[in-house]
Amino acid sequence: xxCALMEESLxxxxxxxxxxxxxxxxxxRFEEAGFAVFGVKMMRLxxxxxxxxxxxxxxxxxxxxxxxxxxxxxxxxxxxxxENAIVRIREMVGPTDSTxxxxxxxxxxxxxxxxKNVVHASDSVENGQAELKRFFGEGELFG
Numbered sequence: 001x002x003c004a005l006m007e008e009s010l011x012x013x014x015x016x017x018x019x020x021x022x023x024x025x026x027x028x029r030f031e032e033a034g035f036a037v038f039g040v041k042m043m044r045l046x047x048x049x050x051x052x053x054x055x056x057x058x059x060x061x062x063x064x065x066x067x068x069x070x071x072x073x074x075x076x077x078x079x080x081x082x083e084n085a086i087v088r089i090r091e092m093v094g095p096t097d098s099t100x101x102x103x104x105x106x107x108x109x110x111x112x113x114x115x116k117n118v119v120h121a122s123d124s125v126e127n128g129q130a131e132l133k134r135f136f137g138e139g140e141l142f143g
Contacts, residue, residue, distance in 0.1 A: 007085035010131035039079030
């Protein structure tokens, strides 16, 4: 008998998701897929948190554009838990470039390009844990 792994992931609903009024639909899709929500909050992202979150991109010439976009409105941080969550969530989200994402994925249905792609989702169990600690403080996660 194969035992499925319970995993946790951060999902960020990006400014284009909020501006396009797709937050409810995105959250609904995750819940309908069987994921449990154990934390949600709306927040404005500081320069510090963005530099930490996008540390692998800070030296690239387009980082200021990412920073400007991610600070153009609040984001919604969501903590999700479920069986094999990392892979399953990333399948639901689709590839970073929304223009090549399949219909039926979040980015394929709602995204516009590589930056305006509706959501961020953790890409590994380790990053999921680190990102949850980055975006949620003590007492902000439940269950």
